[in-house]
Amino acid sequence: MTRKFFQSTGRWVLGLAVALTACAPIQATTPPSTSTPIQETISSTFTPAPAMPAQQAPMAIMANQSWQSAYDFVHPGDQLDITASGAWSHDTADLQFSNLYGPAGVDLFDARTLLASAPIGSLVGRIGDNPPFVIGEHLTLTSEQRGKLWVSMNEIPDQFSDNTGSVGVVVSLTLKTVGPGIRLTSTRDGYTLVYPDEYFVVITPTGICLTQNARPDAVPCEGPTTAALEVSVANGRAADQLANEIIIAMDPNFRFDRQEMLVDGEPAMWISREGSDEILNMVIVVHGDHVYTWRFLFKELHPELGQEDKIMAEMDQAKKFYDTVINSFQFLD
Numbered sequence: 254m255t256r257k258f259f260q261s262t263g264r265w266v267l268g269l270a271v272a273l274t275a276c277a278p279i280q281a282t283t284p285p286s287t288s289t290p291i292q293e294t295i296s297s298t299f300t301p302a303p304a305m306p307a308q309q310a311p312m313a314i315m316a317n318q319s320w321q322s323a324y325d326f327v328h329p330g331d332q333l334d335i336t337a338s339g340a341w342s343h344d345t346a347d348l349q350f351s352n353l354y355g356p357a358g359v360d361l362f363d364a365r366t367l368l369a370s371a372p373i374g375s376l377v378g379r380i381g382d383n384p385p386f387v388i389g390e391h392l393t394l395t396s397e398q399r400g401k402l403w404v405s406m407n408e409i410p411d412q413f414s415d416n417t418g419s420v421g422v423v424v425s426l427t428l429k430t431v432g433p434g435i436r437l438t439s440t441r442d443g444y445t446l447v448y449p450d451e452y453f454v455v456i457t458p459t460g461i462c463l464t465q466n467a468r469p470d471a472v473p474c475e476g477p478t479t480a481a482l483e484v485s486v487a488n489g490r491a492a493d494q495l496a497n498e499i500i501i502a503m504d505p506n507f508r509f510d511r512q513e514m515l516v517d518g519e520p521a522m523w524i525s526r527e528g529s530d531e532i533l534n535m536v537i538v539v540h541g542d543h544v545y546t547w548r549f550l551f552k553e554l555h556p557e558l559g560q561e562d563k564i565m566a567e568m569d570q571a572k573k574f575y576d577t578v579i580n581s582f583q584f585l586d
Contacts, residue, residue, distance in 0.1 A: 311423045314376070316341035316406050316416035319367075323424055324402035327380050328583050329518040330429030333402065334393045335378065341418030343374045343408050350374075356420045357389045358407060365409045376420060378404045399518035399584075431581040432573065437461075438585075442484045444545070447581035449574055459483045463578070478571060480578055481548045487539045495537050495544060496522040507533075516545075517583045534575075540584050547582075549575055 314321050314337070327333065340353035350359065358375030368377045371387035378392075379385040381400020386392075388404065404422055406413070434447040437454060439461070448454070448463050455462040455474045460482040462474035474481065487495075493513075500509050503526065510525040516538040526533035536547040551571050 309424050311421045313339075313419045314404055314406075314422050316343070316408075316418045316420075317413050318405075319408075319410065319413055320379070320403040320405045322401055323378070323404040323422055324426060326400065327396045327402055327426065328399050328429060329397055329515065330580075331396050332393065332427040332429075333396060334391075334425040334427075335388050335404075336391050336423045337376045337388060337420045338390065339418065339420030341374065341406060341416065341420055343406065343412070343416050345417050346415070353418050355390060363409060366407045367405060367410065368407050371407045373407055375407045376404060376422070377407045378402060397518070429580075432577045434577055434581075440585075442543070442545075443540075443585045445581075445583050445585060446578055448578055452574075457481075457483075459485065463574075478574060479550045480574070481550075483544075483546045483548070485544045485546070487542045487544045489542070490539070490544075492520055492522040492537045492539050492544075495539070495546075496524055496535075499524065499535065499537070516579065519584075536579060545582075547579065 309324060312323065314323070323335075324333070337356040340355060342350050342353045343359075344350045345353075354374060356376035358372030361373045362369065362371075363373055366373055368385045368387060371377050371385075376388040376390075377385045378388045380396055380398040380402055383398045383400070386394070387407070402424065406416060408416065431447050432449075434449045435452075436445065436447055438445040442460065452463045452465055453467065455464060457474075462479060462481040464474050464479045466474070490498075496511060500511075503509075507526045512523045514521050514523050514536070516536060517540075519538050519540050521536055521538035524533070524535045524537070534549045536549075538545050
């Protein structure tokens with residue numbers, strides 16, 4: 254999900270202009286003083302300890318049913334360990350398959366099955382509505398998709414009713430590893446993320462702002478290193494359409510770079526604008542009918558003689574900030 258942080262030798266940091274002057278910012282640790290309460294919750298400090306696998310109890314997957322739920326929700330970057338044991342058959346009326354067999358299936362293939370490249374009778378899976386993959390007796394994979402984990406016997410779709418038996422499936426999930434920081438969850442806008450602990454959170458009517466300013470309640474959300482998230486309505490527009498609108502609306506004298514990317518498995522657009530003393534970077538992702546627009550602002554740094562180490566340290570800090578926020582950003586549904 255991470256974009257290249259520096260696009261040229263002369264470009265020192267990510268950046269983007271943030272327009273949040275329409276409202277008085279509110280510190281995340283205090284209730285907002287508005288007529289409509291902003292439901293924003295911040296949980297306890299996130300620690301960088303290795304994530305323990307979340308294991309669901311063994312479940313019976315029936316041979317006579319197609320896709321069955323095996324894990325509630327998986328995010329890109331989560332690691333799945335799936336183990337299956339038991340016995341079933343896709344056709345006990347055929348003497349060749351009258352004896353039940355295991356989730357590895359039989360040495361027979363049919364282009365009409367759920368997964369043509371997998372043996373008939375093998376355990377197969379899929380995440381969300383994405384293409385299926387073979388599991389067999391055991392599979393460990395790092396998810397590239399988001400959604401519920403479904404599993405099934407690999408069978409011809411209209412021939413499940415006469416199948417016999419079941420296999421027991423155990424799923425262990427290890428959450429994607431992110432850097433140390435503070436976990437923030439927005440119930441209002443439906444997302445969670447981690448941000449470095451040297452930052453403060455300002456809640457705005459349209460999202461949040463992350464700043465190193467220790468008094469964000471007294472001074473607008475600005476500074477040499479900030480990030481803002483604005484949540485709005487997509488109205489049917491895709492991320493690339495929104496990126497085009499933003500570029501057209503900006504000063505044409507600036508040079509833009511743009512690339513496609515994924516954020517929590519959703520198609521997104523990355524925009525970079527170089528000019529003046531700032532470099533603009535935005536990440537635009539559409540989820541459901543909402544647009545989540547991240548805006549990162551860093552002042553462009555000009556190295557001076559003897560200050561190279563300081564500049565490199567500030568660059569590393571800016572990259573860590575961007576990577577932590579974008580790589581940890583996940584939707585709640």
